[in-house]
Amino acid sequence: MTCIIIEDEIPAQKILQNFIGKIPSLELVNTYKAAIEANSFLNSNTVDVVFLDINLPDMSGLDFIKTVKNPPAVIMTTAYPEHAVSSFELQTIVDYLVKPFSFDRFLKAINKAKDRMEVVQPLEESKGEAIFLNVDKTMHKIVLDSILYIESERNYITLVTQTQKFSFIDSLKNWVEKLQGKQFVQVHKSYLINTELVDKIAGNTLFLGGNKIPIGRTYKSNLLKVLGI
Template sequence: MTCIVIEDEIPAQRILKNYLEKLPNVELQGVFKAAIEANSFLNNNQVDLVFLDINLPDISGIDFIKTIKNPPAIIMTTAYPDYALSSYELETIVDYLVKPFSFDRFLKAINKAKERIRVPIPISKIEGEEFFFLNVDKTLHKIETNSIVYLESSRNYISVITKNKKLTYIDSLKNWTCKLADNQFIQVHKSFIINKAYVEKISGNEIYVQGTRIPIGRTFKQDLLKKLNIKE
């Protein structure tokens, strides 16, 4: 499970980092003092969980959540327990930690997040395979690998879009980057992987894949152009 911390108080940052270091299955990918710094990171990277302080210097944590498209799971942190009721009104918030909080209370919040996220078991590669079966809603669907047009991540769900169907289920895009062949499928955004066989055109920071307009993330563009043999 990947996470970031958005917290402007140094002591609180240290406590969270110390607690997270004790958990081998949770990877801390960044610590930010302000929401605007974290926003830039989230625009180009996908994480499973965010530890978010309510009182931030530029924008409140509650208001910041409302600006995120497809927000990850959120664990709120604050010194003010009065905020708990209003913050729980937001569906993406899984727990609320009142400072100072113990490791036991922190671990309870982590376990709540894991239940919400349902981090998937890594799946084997399908490189070189003409088809595979995908278990969605207790039904095994046969998917021809070359028929996959693109994949889209939304919250904790993945949509696999083929030439004739769309399947949506709980999974992570990171899981699929390990599953698909590198030479055929390219991640172009934190929320999208495309099949280069269906690329029609690129216009600015958007790529058109079989009639669908897909954004290109800044950190993915160079790799995309390289794999499409395009020179800037």
């Protein structure tokens, strides 16, 4: 796995660099002291993991990662544990390391990042049906079985898989038609979901992959029918 460090404190940088060097499967590409420096890199390059400090000189790590399109897995590092709850609200964040942290705790975070990256791999190996998605001049292979849901907001679509999130200009209507006959059902004027990955339904809320999706009144009966409820 490739990774970068975004950390303004030199001692913290050295600890991360030392820990990364102990894991043969982890390759450190670069280290940055500020979010704005890393932004230029991430706009034209991809890595598997970002070690991201929350308190950075130009902007907070949490604010920064929200601006990155299709962000990689993020492991937050900070001396302030009170930020943990807000950190985990972002789907791309896989773990939260509170300084000072041990190598054992660091290794646990790496394993979480690996688990996230490998979720889709069994689907690809089984040659599941896939499509190619053109986002930011890059063609991304998306295995249909890995898609959790598709959300519409104004003229934009956000397609969320088990490991990634893509936002682009399109309409939900186009995706309803594109995925017709598959395991996808529209459950709200703004949501299309993968029925194979539904965890549970409580009232007018649907749960899948740790996400809460509202169920529209006019769509509920069809959803229950498709699910055989």
